[in-house]
Amino acid sequence: MPQPSTPRKTLGRPPRISREEVVETARRIVAEEGVDRLTMRRLATEIGSTPMALYHHVRNKEELLVLLLDDYAARTLRRPELPAHPRERIVVAAAAIHEALAACPWIVEVLTADDLMSTSALWFVEQIVDGLVECGLPPERAVHGYRAIWYYTAGEIVVRATAARRRTDDDRATYREQVFADLDPDELPRLAQVADSWAPLTAEDTYLDGLRALVDGLARGRLRC
Amino acid sequence: MPQPSTPRKTLGRPPRISREEVVETARRIVAEEGVDRLTMRRLATEIGSTPMALYHHVRNKEELLVLLLDDYAARTLRRPELPAHPRERIVVAAAAIHEALAACPWIVEVLTADDLMSTSALWFVEQIVDGLVECGLPPERAVHGYRAIWYYTAGEIVVRATAARRRTDDDRATYREQVFADLDPDELPRLAQVADSWAPLTAEDTYLDGLRALVDGLARGRLRC
């Protein structure tokens, strides 16, 4: 009988910093000065250590950002009142996730995560999948439907955030104007027709409209709903 | 009468490299060795110049990648036969864009462009907008509909490409398995129900299903279609 009781202290040199401390300090830097100022060196000095020491607590900077996203989700995601009607329930759950993520655009670099797998987001995923099942989809199709909603949601945030970033660099906007000004109304009549209003139209926030359309389409032709 | 005829040669030191040469060489490097090997220094030596000289022909590396994407689109996008039925036309046009982009995953880093504004992609945009108008949407709603389709399409590609990239790093997959194994079936019954099949389900390519649902939803309740 080897080690029955004695919990035997951990082996090796005792750590002076913890993963929690790393994430918490990173969170503070981002909150106070923006994500651009979060560098491994800066984080290390802030924490009183050296850059490479961090790498014993997070695999790399990308993992650190994922941890920050999880942390952010755990802090700010609040479960909303959900309507009884399943289709509307899906919309409310997805919109809640969207709202939380859109409010923190620095997250974009990580947002391309495969799924939102922070445990605090799982409840929302459950609601969406469950709503789709209640709409009459078999469970596998419901998962596919959730994925479609996630693609749409993540895509909206990433595209809009990148557009906003590029708008400060500007000049790409000018290029787009040029493209629209040079449109041949014979070859591309619809685009020529909306050319002038393209910029304001694409600036509008129509996430909810698109989401409703997608959910309607997913639930269409099903028994219930 | 100042300069009436004489076209007067361009001022300043004559360039030794051109933007076209930069883009073309970059394209070759990416084609032959992958996007990871495309660095400004490598590109410069390949072209017989110095890194900073490139910055007189492209604003920065991101713009270079955008130019590469435009170039790729111009080369590979072929206009498919379009069905007469407007809804199916939209699906075919969007799927063609999706297929071209999905085939070149290195593009992901740029894909978050505001729109696909390469001139060779505009014809597809026209088809989608026009299809939506034919479905009975007013032009503004049609533009919004196109945007929704673009969000969905870009999101799908970005999410899947990132997932693939992380899968080589692995270990995030393991974490996800852990999350699903620890699910409380009382609190999250649907997820617990599909926990085992989550990975294979999310690996399936269901882009077309989601696209059809979205287009159906966008066109729903309209006069025509």
Add this chain to the structure above:
DNA sequence: GCTAGTTTCTTTACGTGTATAAAAATTCAC
């Protein structure tokens, strides 16, 4: 107490994108 094993931390170094400043190569005004 000593040595081996194990973990964490530090040092050093490399390759990256690109800012900045200076040099080089040309045209234009006279």
Add this chain to the structure above:
DNA sequence: GTGAATTTTTATACACGTAAAGAAACTAGC
């Protein structure tokens, strides 16, 4: 021709993420 203006190219330098090697601080077995 000479000097100013203008454009492109080069040289140098910085901050970044992180790989690699080894030093430091601890426990376990003897």
